[in-house]
Amino acid sequence: MTSHDVVAQARRALSVRKVGHAGTLDPMATGLLVLGVGTATRLLGYVGGHDKTYEATIRLGQSTVTDDREGEVLSATAAAHLDDDAVRSALAAQTGPLQQVPSAVSAVKVDGRRSYDRVRAGETVELAARSVTVHRLEVHRVTRPTPDLVDVDVTVDCTAGTYIRAIARDAGAALGVGGHLTALRRTASGPFTVAQAGVVEDAAASLVAGGGAGFLPLTEAARVVFPERRLTTEEARALGYGQRIPATGSGGLHAAVAPDGRLAALVEDAGSTARVTVGFPPP
Structure with missing residues (x-):
């Protein structure tokens, strides 16, 4: 889906x-x-x-149009000569700050149109590199489904906007055999x-x-993402009118929670006061 x-x-x-x-x-x-x-x-x-965590399987020995299993195979180069150390070394090079070029078949917009729409229309698209960071790339298993292919199961912790397909592509290119993704599962988002x-x-x-698997109430979700700012009744009323309240005293967004437990706003300090960045009016 x-x-x-x-x-x-x-x-x-x-x-x-x-x-x-x-x-x-x-x-x-x-x-x-x-x-x-x-x-x-x-x-x-x-x-x-926020940062993301993925579990993925990278296949070395084939490159595809989409850098994943859904695309047509562009080239196949035997990876039989690669030992596990070479594979691990190439993937280790895909960690830290990277200048990563997204796959041409991606949702990145080029002059107002999705890149994948342009590719499917027969255009040749070259996307600019973007700064991403791969915090961790852990190799769990290296297998060989055929003599000429190598499959690598990995876990990746990375910044938002990182393309795991591009990691597979670039590691395969560095090894001279091509690479693409055969499986991808996101396990965490922030x-x-x-x-x-x-x-x-x-x-x-x-x-x-009002409760159960897969559901977080709005206030609870905001508390998970942001530090909480407990409001007085007067402060909650002021935010409801779009007015400022005394500063929180620390940078970044805060979840401003009214005395009744309702999320009133996301607020951020601006000098000696805190202002509403996003308001959540009462139902």
């Missing part, structure tokens, strides 16, 4: 239109997708930029993990029931 498919399922399950997602998943990918429903969609833009998640219909049922 695409991220759009998941949102459509959630809309049907909940009979609501206002559903969004944070952090797009490739169609071949599985795992965690964070959704926001109703007012919670206002939180999504501040959630998707503080949210796949262990907390549920399939769409179950998560929707949990929301309706």
Whole structure:
């Protein structure tokens, strides 16, 4: 399923239109997708930029049009001569700060159109490199499904915007045999993990029931992502009118929580006061 498919399922399950997602998943990918429903969609833009964790299988010995298993094979070069140390070394080089060129078949926009739409229309697309950071790339297993192919199971911790497909492509290119992804699963997005998640219909049922797998109330979700700023009744009222309140005293966004436990706003210090960045009016 695409991220759009998941949102459509959630809309049907909940009979609501206002559903969004944070952090797009490739169609071949599985795992965690964070959704926001109703007012919670206002939180999504501040959630998707967190670090991500993926489990993936990289195949060395073939390159594809899409840098994953769904694309046509462009070239095949026997990887039989590669020992495990060479494979691990090439993947270790894909850690730290990187200048990474996204796959041409990606959602990156070029002059207002998705790159993959341009490629499918027969255009040749060259995307600019972007700065990403791979914090950790752990190799769990190296296997050889055929004499000429090498499969590598890895876990990757990285910044938002990192393409795991590009890691497979670039490691394969460095080894001279080509590479692509055969499996990809997102297991964490910022503080949210796949262990907390549920399939769409179950998560929707949990929301309706007010608790259960796959559902976090808005205030709880904000507390997980941001430091909490406890409000007085007067401060909560002031934020409701768009007014400023005394500064929190530390940088960055804070979840401003009213005395009744309701998320009133995301606030950020601006000098001696804190101002509303995103408001969450009472229902």
